[in-house]
Amino acid sequence: MLESKIVGLTETLDKKKVEIDSLRKRVAVVTKEKHHYEQLTFDLQSELEKKAAVIKDTLSKLSEAESALNEMETMASQQLQMLASQSETALDAAHIKIKQLQSRIRELEGFIEDLATEFSSQTQTALDQALTKRSRTTTPGPGPDPEKDQSMKRAQSIASSILNLSTKDLEQFMEEEKQEQIQPNKQLESHDQDSEWHQKVKTVLNSKKFQRKKLKDLMMEKLHTRDEALALARGSR
Incomplete structure (x- = not known):
């Protein structure tokens, strides 16, 4: 009976040992897996901390960029307002100068x-x-003056002998000269020509492009005509 009990207990102990060894192996596997997951958790936590630092740095830089952009926009707006004010002032000054030039x-x-x-x-x-x-x-x-007539006849006789002309030819020549003196000088302008000249001057002044040479020529033409008329008036005294 005792031996039978000892054998039974021995078998039971062997089974328990097998179970304990199996449990130890399972505990070792679980412990290994625990360490593995703990390492994964640590690595993930480190990665998350790095990501968080990067995100924080990015947000800080983004905030700085937004602040710099706002400053640039403010500065650009101020410069545009200054340029607009300067342009308006310059335009006003230009308009004043243009009006002065037009005047x-x-x-x-x-x-x-x-x-x-x-x-x-x-x-x-x-x-x-x-x-x-x-x-x-x-x-x-x-009326006729006998003395002047006699003097004229003597002068005609002398002129005829000098010019080798007959008395009739000399009288005809003197008559032609007399008729030319009676007629107005054809080279002097008429009132119609004067009006036409005035119109030419106005046309030059009203043209879009100032024609200095043409205006000078018109003025010199009128001065030349005036000088001719003055010379004729003095010569007729």
């Missing part, structure tokens, strides 16, 4: 028109004086 141009145009009118008036006055004096010098006297 000076109008004054210059008025001066040129007045000068042209004065030249024209002097020319017409000189021409009228010349024509009036010519008509007076060609008007017959109150």
Whole structure:
């Protein structure tokens, strides 16, 4: 009986030992897995901390960038306002200068028109004086003067002998000269030509592009005509 019990207990102990060894192995496996997961957890936590640091640094830089962008926008807005103010001031100054130039141009145009009118008036006055004096010098006297007639005949006789002309040819020549003196000088301008000249001057002044040479030529043309009329008036005295 005792041996039977001892054998039974021995078998039971062996089974318990096998179970304990199995449990130890399972505990070792579980412990190993625990260490593995603990390491994974540590690695993940370290990675998360690194990610969090990167995110924090990124957010800080983003905040700095937004602040810098706001400052740049504010500065750009101020500069634009300053430029707009300066441009407006410059435009106002330019408009004032343009108005001043336009006023000076109008004054210059008025001066040129007045000068042209004065030249024209002097020319017409000189021409009228010349024509009036010519008509007076060609008007017959109150009556024949025997002494003058006799002197004229002697002068004609002397001129005929010098020029080798007959008395009839000399009288015809003198008559032609007399008729030329009576007629107005064809080279002097008429009132219609004067009006046409005035119109040319106004056309030059009103043209978009100022034609300095053409205006000068017109003025010189009028001065030349005026000088001719003045010379004719002096020569008719």
